[in-house]
Amino acid sequence: MTLHRVTTTGRVVDLLREQILSGALPEASLLRQEKLAAEFGVSRVPIREALHQLEAEGLVTMQSHKGAVVSSLSIDDLEEVYEIRARLETWLLEQSMPLLSEQHYQKAEALFAEMVEDRRDENWSNLNWDFHATLYAPANRPQTLALVRKLYLNAYRHFPLPIRLTGSREKMNREHRILLDLCRQGDVARATEHLEQHILMGARHLISRLKALRRQEGDAGRA
Amino acid sequence: MTLHRVTTTGRVVDLLREQILSGALPEASLLRQEKLAAEFGVSRVPIREALHQLEAEGLVTMQSHKGAVVSSLSIDDLEEVYEIRARLETWLLEQSMPLLSEQHYQKAEALFAEMVEDRRDENWSNLNWDFHATLYAPANRPQTLALVRKLYLNAYRHFPLPIRLTGSREKMNREHRILLDLCRQGDVARATEHLEQHILMGARHLISRLKALRRQEGDAGRA
């Protein structure tokens, strides 16, 4: 669609965003311009512009003459983002459900099957998003969908995949299965209720894992 | 709060954002780097970085080697943004209403009175936002509030004040009065319902004014 001509700054932005969202650059990492410039084999200018751009996206915070760090979400913020998602996604589903066609269901089923079968974790986030987005598609709310997607990625960043998924895949699969069935049955109230719980449960799981991780790190720090 | 040390880029960002949101730079305006640089008395570098930053915020769109233009929202997009606002703000009110204290009411009343009395238009947007935000404050949802504020500004931009307000001030005032009273009565259901209608009516008014304006421009073009 938007086929911007590739520019160095743009590529740097994409690379850094990818690394931040994937967790390769954990939160609070220092981003030295010179280091990144050398790493990517470019001058510092596109790095600086990329950092500014990412700052506007909320992924890094910059302090002038001090440096840029990968920004971090507090647990409260994380929870709130999930709650916003729940509020908006239930709304999307409410609108799209009456309009879901067999084609949408087939696509959702295919994505669901892929998520069940694929044992590797790397694609899970994308598949999960695609699954949800498929169910919301008929609502025809591009702005809302883009916003929710941004929140989705933003909430997931910083958490290496094993942390996100450990002990929750089967649960997620079961919930997705139920969600699909409820949609097919046309029960809007129960489907949206289930979706809300699904999202909020995901938040709770992620937060408990995160707290455990921080406790662990705290212990390591004390040792 | 965030007291970054002032940097040229930062100031340029703030200036351009202000000009875009206020309508001084109408949508689809071409933003020539050299022109802006001369205007602000700086080199092109901070201009470029500012433009990139604003692009990430969604206020301008850049095409490499072609230039930057002030981005525009379609009418559909505008309507959708208002609907998102309605969905989120009713949620905020729902949570905050039980927690509203006399202090909040007094602040809201003061802002309301200011909006009624102040015949000048310049402050209206800010006062209006502050009024709404005051009612949502007890919900203690900083992320949501920041997001809604962004949507609020984004939806209002491009519309010179006279267009936004003509023939709607009295209506807005009446609706605000009712909203305040419903809050005081503690009727959550009716208050949120009223708020939703208030926001959606605002959208409808703005869109009709916008369509009239475009029709008018179309006629002028044909003449």
Add this chain to the structure above:
DNA sequence: CGATCAAAGATCGGATCCAATAATATCAGG
């Protein structure tokens, strides 16, 4: 021995310069 201040080094922000790309004008051919 610890604290404070100064100087050196590191890093960032901004200006200038150069290269790459798109828009525009010019000219040849039909």
Add this chain to the structure above:
DNA sequence: CCTGATATTATTGGATCCGATCTTTGATCG
């Protein structure tokens, strides 16, 4: 006179250089 190729110009993107600011180290003094 119109169309298409080519050259010129305007504008952007990127690299290098310079000045400003922050950090760190080390020396001096209490």
